[in-house]
Amino acid sequence: MDGVPGVYGAKKDLVSVPAVKRAAAKALEDHIEPDTRTAGAWADDDTCAAVKAFGARDGDGWLASGALRTAHETWARQVGDLLDRLGAEKIALRATNTVLTSADIGTGGALRKLSALDRY
Template sequence: MGFDEEWAGIRSAAPEQAAVDMRLNQLDGGGGGGAAGGQPNLATAPAKKRAAANTIETELEPNTDKAAKWADAATTAAVGGFAGWETAAGLKTVEATWDKQVKTLLGRLASEKAALRATAGTFGQQELDTRARIAGVQPASGITKY
């Protein structure tokens, strides 16, 4: 399939994907915001995000660090066994690359953990802020004065 055919297919499918409904002067159909009768498409589970962050902290990071140290010890022993050979120099290069990759992986795990915790907190705070704003809305009716 050439570019032109693919682009034509994408353009013809776009209107179907971007259906927009507008309702004026009527109540919501019960499904919340969004398209008529559609389900909300934003769902978050702060507890699951915290659990995932805790798994990173208690399992993935320590086990990755442990595996890295084990591999370093084994490689150091192999380098000693091949002393004077080109293989020893090659193993040192492999070990340096491995250490760099482990450091990158641990950094990535730490950033994912922080992002999960921040996202869980942000969505939780957004919920509280929205509830507070809704609770603070005063009825527009003058009958509330009586």
Template sequence: MFGSTPAEKKAAANAIESELEPNTKKAADRAKENTSAAARTLDGWETASGLKKVTETWDQQVNLLMGRLSTEKTSLRGASGLFVQNDVHTGDQLRALGPKSKLDGL
């Protein structure tokens, strides 16, 4: 089934949910905290305003990444169901050909 089973798709979606999303969020928050702390320490210097801008850009990039991870997780979970539905539908169509079909009973 396109190189992976429904169980593998489910496992990948679960890994995104239980590992990638929380670990990415944790790492992003830590980096933001450190950068914000550095900006506060350098308050009054041009470097502080630069770090604040970096923090804003960082937040945007993290939000995009978290959204992408969520989309991939949802897609993996949805794909498994769609493939199974397609297989069932195809089987129903083949069975509708009648008992004289050579494919009957497969």
């Protein structure tokens, strides 16, 4: 197994580096989220134009208009969900160092109270 003994699927070079997490959060904030929002808006404009082009002019319109409208609503919901997920990941990346540091300090404090060396 190519990993840490006793940990299934873990990579032996898995590292938790605060600077890398900050860089990942910054990339999400500066590039990935804005680019995703831009791509979603670009598709939004084109789809709205297509829905309008296939829409009713003489009372009926094309069936494609309704299908495009439904697809557009689904797309908009999915883009929104993706942006929410990216935002949550960014927050989690920034909070991880704090959470892990607090856990380490708490564990260290608890272990220190139980040290057998304190009796000597």
